Amino acid sequence: MKENAxxxxxxLNRIKxxxxxxxxxxxxxxxxxxxxxxxxxxxVPFVVMNVGLRSHITFQNCGELACLPFGFMVTLNxxxxxxxxKNGRLFDSETVRHLEIAxxxxxxxxxxxxxxxxxxxxxFSPKNVNVSGNAIVAGLTIFFVAWLFREAQELQEExxxxx
Numbered sequence: 001m002k003e004n005a006x007x008x009x010x011x012l013n014r015i016k017x018x019x020x021x022x023x024x025x026x027x028x029x030x031x032x033x034x035x036x037x038x039x040x041x042x043x044v045p046f047v048v049m050n051v052g053l054r055s056h057i058t059f060q061n062c063g064e065l066a067c068l069p070f071g072f073m074v075t076l077n078x079x080x081x082x083x084x085x086k087n088g089r090l091f092d093s094e095t096v097r098h099l100e101i102a103x104x105x106x107x108x109x110x111x112x113x114x115x116x117x118x119x120x121x122x123x124f125s126p127k128n129v130n131v132s133g134n135a136i137v138a139g140l141t142i143f144f145v146a147w148l149f150r151e152a153q154e155l156q157e158e159x160x161x162x163x
Contacts, residue, residue, distance in 0.1 A: 022082045033068055
């Protein structure tokens with residue numbers, strides 16, 4: 001039993017180390033996204049009042065800025081997820097919840113991107129409109145991983161009760 005504990009500790013330490021690095025990267029992303037959202041609040045009303053959304057490029061840029069809050073929520077929940085991993089809480093219900101929420105926000109982001117792509121196609125009817133469901137697939141994948149974590153958490157709880 002002691003041998004198993006010594007194998008678990010280095011693994012947990014690696015998870016904590018990687019989580020610290022990813023958490024730092026996500027924190028930088030949160031700062032950049034926050035700056036983008038502030039830019040959206042300041043710049044977009046000015047652009048819409050003076051130029052309008054008649055330009056295809058202006059519409060695309062404003063659409064990307066409009067997606068930032070959804071991306072921010074994805075990043076925030078990943079940040080919280082990795083923060084819990086950094087603290088050694090792998091199969092905790094709160095840890096799994098942050099991963100589930102990140103998946104849901106990613107799905108919402110994908111839906112918003114599809115709607116903006118459809119509106120762009122309707123308004124400007126360009127020949128090459130990029131409407132992709134990649135964010136929805138990514139969100140579903142993250143949601144699936146969260147489900148696996150939830151199952152592992154329940155298995156761990158069952159094991160703790162039987163021992």
